[in-house]
Amino acid sequence: MAAIKKFFEKRKLNVKFKKAGEGHRLDEPPSASSSRMSHSHSQAATPRASSSRGPEGEVARKAAADAALARMEMKQQSKTADGMVIQRARMKREMEAERKRLMEAEAKGAAARAAPKEVVKDGAPMLGAVLFKCPDIGPQVLPRDEMDSAIHRFLLDNYEDEPELTSALMIYTLNKNKDKVKVCIETLIKYLDNIINNPNEEKFWKIRQNNKAFQDRVADMKGTEEFLLAAGFSLKSLPFEDGEAMFYVFDAELAQDSERLQNMKDVLLQAEPIKPELDRDIKVFHPSNSASKFRIPDEFYSISPEEFKKEQQRREEATEKLGMLRTKAMRERDEQRELRKYRYTLLRVRFPDGVILQGVFRANESMKKAFEFVRENLQNNWIPFQLASSTGSKLEEGEATLAELGLAPATLLNFSWDASVIKEVAAQQGQAITNVFLTGDLLAQIQQL
Numbered sequence: 001m002a003a004i005k006k007f008f009e010k011r012k013l014n015v016k017f018k019k020a021g022e023g024h025r026l027d028e029p030p031s032a033s034s035s036r037m038s039h040s041h042s043q044a045a046t047p048r049a050s051s052s053r054g055p056e057g058e059v060a061r062k063a064a065a066d067a068a069l070a071r072m073e074m075k076q077q078s079k080t081a082d083g084m085v086i087q088r089a090r091m092k093r094e095m096e097a098e099r100k101r102l103m104e105a106e107a108k109g110a111a112a113r114a115a116p117k118e119v120v121k122d123g124a125p126m127l128g129a130v131l132f133k134c135p136d137i138g139p140q141v142l143p144r145d146e147m148d149s150a151i152h153r154f155l156l157d158n159y160e161d162e163p164e165l166t167s168a169l170m171i172y173t174l175n176k177n178k179d180k181v182k183v184c185i186e187t188l189i190k191y192l193d194n195i196i197n198n199p200n201e202e203k204f205w206k207i208r209q210n211n212k213a214f215q216d217r218v219a220d221m222k223g224t225e226e227f228l229l230a231a232g233f234s235l236k237s238l239p240f241e242d243g244e245a246m247f248y249v250f251d252a253e254l255a256q257d258s259e260r261l262q263n264m265k266d267v268l269l270q271a272e273p274i275k276p277e278l279d280r281d282i283k284v285f286h287p288s289n290s291a292s293k294f295r296i297p298d299e300f301y302s303i304s305p306e307e308f309k310k311e312q313q314r315r316e317e318a319t320e321k322l323g324m325l326r327t328k329a330m331r332e333r334d335e336q337r338e339l340r341k342y343r344y345t346l347l348r349v350r351f352p353d354g355v356i357l358q359g360v361f362r363a364n365e366s367m368k369k370a371f372e373f374v375r376e377n378l379q380n381n382w383i384p385f386q387l388a389s390s391t392g393s394k395l396e397e398g399e400a401t402l403a404e405l406g407l408a409p410a411t412l413l414n415f416s417w418d419a420s421v422i423k424e425v426a427a428q429q430g431q432a433i434t435n436v437f438l439t440g441d442l443l444a445q446i447q448q449l
Contacts, residue, residue, distance in 0.1 A: 003154070004162040007274070095159065098156060099153055102153045128281075130143065130281075131279040131281050131360075132277060133276065133279045134147060136274050137151055147276040151276065152173075152174060154274075155169060155173065165267055167226035167227035168223075168268050169223075169271055170226055171184060171268075172272060173275075183217050184221045184224065187218050188218065188268055191207060192268075199255045199258065200255075205252070207247060207248040209247060210246070232251040233249060233250050235247070281359065282357070284445055284446045286446060286447070286448055286449065287355060288448070288449035294346060299343065300343055300345075300346070300408075300409045300410075301341060302342060342363040343362065344408075345365075345402045345408040345409055346358065347360070347402070347407070347411060348411070349387065349412075350415065353437065355446070357374065361373075363409070364401045367396065367398055367402065368399060370413075371387065371397040377438055377439060378437060379438060379440070380437075383417055383421060384418035384421050386415075387414070387415060389414075390414070415437070
């Protein structure tokens with residue numbers, strides 16, 4: 001089963017599409033598919049002539065008419081089939097070129113990560129790139145731009161096997177503007193509804209390529225051409241006004257298949273983007289005096305270091321001018337601006353034995369997520385514990401974000417068991433809880449900071 005089908009099955013959307021005709025390879029010469037159609041039409045035409053009744057001349061004329069009609073139908077269908085083969089072959093070439101470009105970019109990124117890093121003597125260790133994972137496409141863990149390329153390549157690889165499902169995912173995944181995606185989906189659904197409600201009206205089968213609404217809402221969105229071709233449209237030159245224009249024209253036979261068109265609508269309505277997830281990039285370190293020293297990559301910030309400095313200077317100047325006259329609303333605006341400075345937070349948790357657990361978070365993740373992160377890596381994860389800042393302030397396991405708590409872009413927290421619970425457990429068991437805090441698998445990966 002294709003990976004795309006597995007993706008949709010996870011989301012409880014299982015649709016089956018009927019494939020038009022006998023099928024053919026994208027690289028098959030047009031003559032091969034035409035010869036098959038020619039053979040089928042000749043078989044269909046013969047019985048009409050042989051079963052005629054009446055005078056010999058009438059039979060001959062009817063046979064000639066039937067043969068002419070068969071030739072016209074064959075010519076039209078051959079022309080349509082040839083056009084679709086050419087368009088699909090073109091799309092396949094474009095996808096291969098894009099796939100090659102993405103693979104080269106991924107290889108370049110991997111080589112850059114493998115290159116020797118500059119060593120800064122007596123400096124705090126520099127965190128590497130922020131990493132992402134995407135279980136839907138495989139186990140790899142990559143920087144964001146490389147993960148986006150891997151997702152794109154995953155979609156290209158699966159298009160030929162499941163074009164209807166894959167192209168819908170392309171629209172949701174490869175276009176970042178949610179408002180434009182919404183308008184695009186609504187427009188495509190309207191096209192499909194027009195065909196479902198008017199299966200015999202040719203005017204509803206056509207979309208002029210240069211139509212302003214089509215250009216504004218559909219044409220510039222990635223994945224839409226792939227979706228239109230998968231649905232049953234093909235690009236043709238047709239008479240328009242005083243000349244000709246290019247139209248997407250829907251296949252007349254597929255227009256009668258309302259069940260398939262409804263499936264296409266369901267996929268468009270229920271598909272979701274394939275999103276990368278932030279990888280915690282978990283690390284465990286031996287006790288170190290450098291635990292509170294951080295060197296954070298620029299990608300942790302929503303703005304560049306230069307913009308950050310200018311913003312700080314602007315705020316200092318504004319504070320000097322206004323003195324004590326700053327209003328509550330102005331202070332709240334400054335606080336919100338402060339929160340938006342950071343994308344990620346590097347969190348280190350120091351245990352009583354000095355061992356350090358490190359993970360990467362989004363700055364807008366809650367403190368509850370930080371507690372869950374620590375808990376799932378504990379050997380005795382059923383015992384309540386506390387986390388405190390470097391100043392000794394205890395942190396609550398709540399919905400306040402790391403940025404709101406002033407923990408972005410990096411912080412060191414101190415771990416301790418809940419003293420009352422530890423005392424009670426020790427009394428019941430007759431011995432103290434072990435001083436080993438983290439799981440054995442994690443401690444096996446311990447390294448120097």
